[in-house]
Amino acid sequence: MNWFETVRAGIEAIRAHRLRSALTMLGIVIGISSVILTVGLGQGAQDQVKQQISALGSNLLIVSPGSSTDATGMRRGFGSASTLTLNDATAIADGSVVPDAKSVAPTTSTSTALTAGQTNWTTSVVGTTTNWLGVRTRQVSDGRFFTADEVTQAADVVVLGSDTATQLFSFGSPVGQTVSVDGTPMTVIGVLAPSGSSSSGTSEDDQAVMPISTAMRLSGSTTGSVSTIYVEAMSANTLSAAYQEINALLLNTHGVSADAADFNIATQDSLVATANSTNKTLTVLLGGIAAISLLVGGIGVMNIMLVSVTERIREIGLRKALGATPSVIRRQFLVEASVLGLAGGVIGVAIGYVGATVLPGLINQPVSVSAFATLAAIGTALALGIGFGVYPASRAARLTPIDALRSE
Amino acid sequence: MKAIIELAGVRKTYRSGSIEFEALRGVDTRIDEGEYVAVIGPSGSGKSTLMNILGCLDNPTEGSYLLAGEDVSRMSEAQLAEVRNRRIGFVFQQFHLLSSLPAWRNVELPLVYAGVPRAARRERAIEALTRVGLADRIDNKPGELSGGQQQRVAVARALVTEPALILADEPTGNLDSASTADVLALLEELHGAGRTIVLITHEHEVARNAQRNLVIRDGEITSDELTGAHA
Known part of the structure; x- marks a missing residue:
């Protein structure tokens, strides 16, 4: 059974259980779209800061007075002197x-x-x-x-x-x-x-x-x-x-x-870096939450694949009786999980893009989605499908054909 | 006559915890090409175990099994899968058709695992379905077919690879008497065309259709006789 046949069989199996497949993908979809949006928001905020600071002028050095200390020993901030x-x-x-x-x-x-x-x-x-x-x-x-x-x-x-x-x-x-x-x-x-x-x-x-x-x-x-x-x-x-x-x-x-x-010299780069450090913290935080939701999505894929193995135990037995080797069965389930992950990733990216188009108008914050983030998100979704598909797939491969055929 | 099945001293022991159960206690037999043999026995007789070993679904604990001259008794799981694909056509009591696929896609399944190209698979599947009298049902899903028709699809699936052996495990167990007669007539016809058929059943009435009856009891063959059914 070649890869093309295996992928086709995987897509058929997913289409045979539309609702379940859709719910499984939902976890990945939510995870991927929130990653795309949070990273896009963070990137958008950084771009905005960069733009604002570059609007100050080009190749600019900003010299400001240093801090001052008053008679009571109270030290003021930069620019106070x-x-x-x-x-x-x-x-x-x-x-x-x-x-x-x-x-x-x-x-x-x-x-x-x-x-x-x-x-x-x-x-x-x-x-x-x-x-x-x-x-x-x-x-x-x-x-x-x-x-x-x-x-x-x-x-x-x-x-x-x-x-x-x-x-x-x-x-x-x-x-x-x-x-x-x-x-x-x-x-x-x-x-x-x-x-x-x-x-x-x-x-x-x-x-x-x-x-x-x-x-x-x-x-x-x-x-x-x-x-x-x-x-x-x-x-x-x-x-x-x-x-x-x-x-x-x-x-x-x-x-x-x-x-x-008693003075301070700032460059635009240093201003950008200072302004972005806050943004970065927020982006990492939100991105972390989104990553956790991705992980939950991946566990969802594993859960459904395990259910699928149990439910299709007779199908697996039959396929084995008809000549499917354990590795063919493993590959079939792995491909199914990957297709779920990949489809979830692609849909998630699509929703992310829609969000990136609609959101700036609603919250007055720019969202910039990069091609790299998109590819990384789809890659992650695929990896999640494969990663969380390995265990269910090997369970399916290990079933003996007799037990699988006899099960009710 | 060329031997399809040669069993010598086949034993199968199941172990569950400290309890050992010997399902087969030394089975020797030989089935030749073109024979139609029924294996009869009550439940618990070792009939199913014998069927699993004959079908290369399980290895014997002891003894040797030559299938079409090839020793399959010590093969790995992957090798057995390949032998099943190439040598054996299964017909099961519960039909075991995939409900989401049309008849011809069910019939082509063994060819998928044999690596036959798609166009040739469809052609051969339609050929096999025509042979079992379902030429007008190739695109029907199992749910749209009667029990007897479903079992015919399963027989077509068993035929499609041109296997050395057709192994039918209680093929009429889930059918009414009309469909039973129908399926038995089909097996008879295949036998007439030179196929080797092993039928596993607990019904003597069904077994009478075969040329030769092997009676198994307590893990041993207790009787091996010709029924007088025409060859």
Whole structure:
């Protein structure tokens, strides 16, 4: 009896017991589709984080101030100190000291109320230089960005994020209108194009960008401290070189050792890794639950195959009497179990794909299913069928034809 | 005449725990090609054990069994399966047809295990069914056939491999008298065509159809005589 005949006989046997076969497959189907979906959800969340972080700019290094300790010895977190200044930004921008930095944008950030006519809106007011647009890979959709002259003059101009513009000006273009920032009237000269992503709860599209000199004048800051310095490296290859150069420069100018560094440099990769570590835990957890359901599905296959062997004991006896060797019988039951597993796997993958298409609309989470995950899932289902079919199949093969024929 | 079956000193002992039970206590006999032999005996006589050994479903504990000149008494399970497939056609009391398959698929089963290609199998199955008078029933499932017809399908299945021996175990045990006569007539006809048939039964009336009766009692052949039924 060749393999083709054996597979055909297996499919016939499965079709002869439709309901039972369907219920058996159900375990595998649920297991496989939940594995596909959980892995897809995890992958989707990771992709989303990656996309959000890459939306910050490309080849970006983010320099933020270190932690500060107040008079009572209370240590605050990163960014709480005001150890980074405009001077640091100027130093980093020096091509002879940090040759791998292409462009530098120091920024300050405060949360301030903006008023336009009767409407007010509290948003993040960012003060920066003209480089910001390039470093953060943003575009102006309407009007223009501020110029270097306006930075020098601390001009009262502001560029609004697209969401902010919508909140403040429901009708018509905001360009040329006046907003009051903390009581100071300013001219809206442009609106940023939507970035298409939001990261860590703050929308990149909800902010008001103005010259850093203007922002410092408004806040009354005289120390020249900045909250973040964005540095764009020459290329992805020089990212780590730029990191080393900036690190050495700031340690030197701040006069501190590496252990006592009063600043922190993050790359996009490190941000992605941090954000994904939580996602990963969740994916592993959910994937583990799905794997357990797969195992239960496999045990279901074994259970049904054992029932099938018992129920078809006379058929087995007859086949043996007619010349089926023990190995042919074993193969037949093994193939039946594998077909159940494989069919369950394929159906499970199909349901997983349907879920991956429908789910994002319902829970607002992207689900990305990879070809590798699909093949792995089908392979697992097949392996489950074979693995849990071995015992029932060898039980069937061991039956003696006389006992099997005589059984009632 | 060429011998199909040669049994010499065949013993079969069953052991269950410390109790030994000797089902066959030294059986010697010879059945030639073209013979129609009935093995008669009450239940517990060793008749079924003899049938299992003749059918290569079980090995004798002692003694030798030559089937068509081949010693099968010490063969492994896989070898016995191959011998059953090639040499023996079984007809059982309960028909043992697979209810999910049409008649011709039931008849082709032994050919599947013999490795015959699909097209040839169908042709030979239809040929065998025609021979037992069921040419118009090849696509019917067993449930759509009468008891007598089902047993005819089983006979066709026994014939399809052209075996050296047809072994019928109480083939009329589950049939009414009309179907019984029908099946016995079919066996008679096959015998007439030169087949070797061994019929196992406890009914003397059925056994009378065979040329030769072997009576078995307490694990031994107690009588071996010709019935006078025409050859």
